[in-house]
Amino acid sequence: MISGPQAARQAGRMVRLAEQGRPQVRFRLDGADCAALAGDTVLTAVLVSAPAVRQSEFGPEQRAGFCLMGACQDCWIWREDGGRLRACSTLIADGMQLRTTPPEGWQ
Numbered sequence: 001m002i003s004g005p006q007a008a009r010q011a012g013r014m015v016r017l018a019e020q021g022r023p024q025v026r027f028r029l030d031g032a033d034c035a036a037l038a039g040d041t042v043l044t045a046v047l048v049s050a051p052a053v054r055q056s057e058f059g060p061e062q063r064a065g066f067c068l069m070g071a072c073q074d075c076w077i078w079r080e081d082g083g084r085l086r087a088c089s090t091l092i093a094d095g096m097q098l099r100t101t102p103p104e105g106w107q
């Protein structure tokens with residue numbers, strides 16, 4: 001899906017315009033290697049690399065967060081181990097493994 005900064009810019013909903021001085025953090029999204037910057041929220045990290053954090057459970061639309069401050073619950077994203085986290089209020093960490101679709105058997 002995403003490999004390298006140029007591919008990430010083309011695939012993501014957000015484009016990082018200027019600030020580049022922080023250390024790079026590597027994570028995986030839907031099995032693909034992605035990169036973010038230390039201090040990014042999971043939401044920022046994912047949306048720099050992908051168009052959405054998940055599919056809506058109510059229709060075919062994709063979700064990419066709404067309030068960006070922990071209030072609306074629109075930005076839930078799954079971890080590979082089956083748990084979920086709120087992307088806008090969780091910092092990305094090196095080695096995180098995330099997925100935009102629920103794991104098998106998740107309800």
Ligand code: FES
Pocket residue numbers: 064065066067068069070071072073074075076086087088089
């Ligand atoms: S975007 Fe609203 S809770 Fe995360």
